[in-house]
Amino acid sequence: MIGVPSNPALVQLRRCTVAVDLGAARTRVYLRGSGLVADEPSVAAIDIRTGALIAVGANAEQMAGRTPEHIRVSRPVAGGAVVDIAMAQRMLRHILGDKLGRRRLRMPMMRAAVCTPHGSEPIARRAAIETMYGLGARRVELVDTLIAAAVGCGLPVEHPEATMIVVCGAGTTQVAVLSLGSIVSAETVPVGGDAIDRAVVQHLRNAHELMLPSQSVRPLHQMLGAPATGGTPTTEVHGRDVVSGMARSVMVETEGVRHAMRTPLTAVVDAITGVLRHCPPDLVADLGDRGIMLAGGSALMPGLDLMLRQATGMPVHVADRPDIVAVQGLGAMIEGRVRPALLETLTV
Numbered sequence: 001m002i003g004v005p006s007n008p009a010l011v012q013l014r015r016c017t018v019a020v021d022l023g024a025a026r027t028r029v030y031l032r033g034s035g036l037v038a039d040e041p042s043v044a045a046i047d048i049r050t051g052a053l054i055a056v057g058a059n060a061e062q063m064a065g066r067t068p069e070h071i072r073v074s075r076p077v078a079g080g081a082v083v084d085i086a087m088a089q090r091m092l093r094h095i096l097g098d099k100l101g102r103r104r105l106r107m108p109m110m111r112a113a114v115c116t117p118h119g120s121e122p123i124a125r126r127a128a129i130e131t132m133y134g135l136g137a138r139r140v141e142l143v144d145t146l147i148a149a150a151v152g153c154g155l156p157v158e159h160p161e162a163t164m165i166v167v168c169g170a171g172t173t174q175v176a177v178l179s180l181g182s183i184v185s186a187e188t189v190p191v192g193g194d195a196i197d198r199a200v201v202q203h204l205r206n207a208h209e210l211m212l213p214s215q216s217v218r219p220l221h222q223m224l225g226a227p228a229t230g231g232t233p234t235t236e237v238h239g240r241d242v243v244s245g246m247a248r249s250v251m252v253e254t255e256g257v258r259h260a261m262r263t264p265l266t267a268v269v270d271a272i273t274g275v276l277r278h279c280p281p282d283l284v285a286d287l288g289d290r291g292i293m294l295a296g297g298s299a300l301m302p303g304l305d306l307m308l309r310q311a312t313g314m315p316v317h318v319a320d321r322p323d324i325v326a327v328q329g330l331g332a333m334i335e336g337r338v339r340p341a342l343l344e345t346l347t348v
């Protein structure tokens, strides 16, 4: 496992004590020596009359859509970037304060590793760094999420054969082919689980004039992978009538929901074919057997792997715990469990 530390960035990563994945849906924190210590929704609730923080994480998420006028539920991370640095700092401080105790909070933050989506803008990378500086970090190492996730999946990224990873999160999907520890070709599209959920909600609104409560969307995900049958299978769905505002139930056809979910996913399929088009033929040939590793929280969507298999004709494997692979990969880097020399990191 120990190799030659020829990559200075990896040497810097080994000095980090904390690894953070600030996602649009969830914030995950890995502490060296302790493992994953926090995995909470990236949500904060504030009292707008006083500016006081009322809740963070799961407690704040439960309040979404149910708040009185003076409470605002905020999501400080969107589209793969921290969009409200001050709120992200307050949220992280509380999430970690709850887990570590206030006094231990400053120490682990001295050197932090943070993953950022592939191809993120300099301003987005800066925002991630500023967020960590506000928590007391003196140095921040940025790592491409695709590299962190590939390491977290246990892919043999340092080998001279191609591996392909698709990280499907809440707001973005990142696709890459890696070989010899580096990204050969990659693409990020602004489509993830949230876009799929919005497509389902919009379909119910257009086709049935029904407003779907947010907790009712996930049970409909299974329609993506439902076998196509000759008949028209239907499911009963409860919601609110768009016009009258009254509670109402409708029978929803599987095929309509499946079609709605597939529409945003065409961008993901296009990204996969685009990445393959930019790869040397030898690497593409490797992938015919190895296929695609699917990671990110949306990889848990039933039928997504099957849909991608059908659309690309390639084998698709879902990572173990696909939602946490990126932070686990970062964790492996700061623990020194990754072969040096071959991994590419972004250092600022």
Ligand SMILES: Nc1ncnc2c1ncn2[C@@H]1O[C@H](COP(=O)(O)OP(=O)(O)OP(=O)(O)O)[C@@H](O)[C@H]1O
Residues within 6 Å of the ligand: 022, 023, 024, 025, 026, 027, 079, 080, 168, 169, 170, 171, 172, 173, 192, 193, 194, 218, 221, 296, 297, 298, 299, 300, 301, 302, 323
């Ligand atoms: N069991 C599940 N079934 C279907 N979808 C799921 C499941 N679990 C999580 N998701 C979806 O996964 C997404 C969150 O994934 P993940 O935690 O990887 O996002 P993130 O890293 O916070 O987002 P991003 O990478 O876009 O910043 C959400 O859209 C959520 O609805």
